[in-house]
Amino acid sequence: MIYLELFLTFFKIGLFTIGGGYAMIPLVREEALNFGLTESEIMNFIAVSESTPGPIAVNMATFVGSSQGGILGSAVATLGVVLPSFIIILLISALLKNLLKYAGVNAALSGVRPVVAGLILATSITMFLSVVLGLGTIADGVSFDWRAAVILGMVWATSFGYKKWKKKAVSPILLIVTSGVLGVVFYELLK
C-alpha cells in the first residue's frame, strides 16, 4: 500500500529531522532512493523546493509523494512529515514546558548536532561524486564531467564574489538561476 508507506516514511523523516530544512535532505534522499528515484531526480526536486516558497521539508514531501502516488500520495506524505512536529510541539506547549531544561535532553541534542552536520556534508560529497565524476557506487566507474566542474566553480565564485561585494550572503534562488543559465550555455550551446 503506497499511501501508508509514504505516510510512514515521511512521518519517520519528520520525527528524525533535527535542525530544520537542510537536516532533512539526507533522510529524504535516502528514502527517495529506496522509492526508486534517481540521484538527479532528487537533486531536481531539491532545486525546485529551494526556489519555491515554503518550508523545504513540506515541498520535498509533496514532490516525492506526488511522484509516487499522485495527489493523495502528496497529501499523505505532507501530513506525515508535519505530524511529528505538530504532536511534539503540542506536548511541549501543554505538558512538558521545561523539556529543554533537562540536562539529558540537551546532552542528546548536543551529540546529534555534529552528526547532522556530518550527514549534510556527506550528502553534498556523494552528490558531488555523482554530478562531477558520474560516480554513484563503485560499480558505475568514473566519468568526469568537466562542464559540471566548471559550473560548480562559477557558482562558488559568484557566491564568494557577491559576499565580498555586497557584504551579505547571496540568495539561493539567484545562484539557482545563474547555474540554470550556465547549464543552458554549457550543455546546450557548447555541446
Next chain:
Amino acid sequence: MEKKSKPTVRLLWELFFTLFKIGLFTFGGGYAMIALFENEFVSKKKWMDHDEFLNMVAIAESTPGPIAINSATYIGYKQAGVLGSALCTLGVALPSFIIIYIISLFFDAFLAISWVASAFRGIQACVVFLIFNAGVKMLKKIKRPLDVAVMIATILCVVLFSVFAIKFSTIFYILIGALVGLTTYFIGLLKKNDKEESAK
C-alpha cells in the same frame, strides 16, 4: 499571553491567514521564515514579546521537524489552543503543497524540453554547492574535539557506505549521535562525583 477564553472565529481566521501568507512568501525555508515570523508575531500582531519569541525559536530548532511547522504549531497553540495550532500548521504548509503539487504535474513534461534539461544539469551543480554551504554553516558551530571527530567519522562512513552500496540507515547515525551525547554527559557527571568524593 495565553488566552483561556474560547478563541473567536475571527482570531482563528486571522491565524490561518497570517501563516498562509508567510508560507506563500518565504523562499529558502525555515531560517528565512524566522525573520518573517518575528515581523508578524512580535512587531505587527503583538502575539508575543521578544523573549517569548526567542524561546519559541529555541524550541523550534531543537525539536524534530521543520522549523516553520514547529513555530506555526507553537504560535497557534499559544493563541487559540489545539484548533489554533492545527489551523496555523495547515496555513503555513498549504501554499507549498498547492504550488509543488501543480509543478509536479508538469515537471516531467517540462524536463523533456532539451534546454530545460540542460538548465537543470547546471542547477544540479548548484544544489551540490548549496548543500555543502549549509553543512559548512553547521560545521562552524562545532567546537569540541569529540564533536569534530564524530562529524568526520559520520562523513567518512556515509560517503564510503554510499560508494560501496552498503545500506546503513541515516536514522542510526542520528541515534548514535544522541547516544554519544548522553554517554559523554554521564561520564562527565561520574568524573565530577569522583572529584567531590576524593575532596571529602
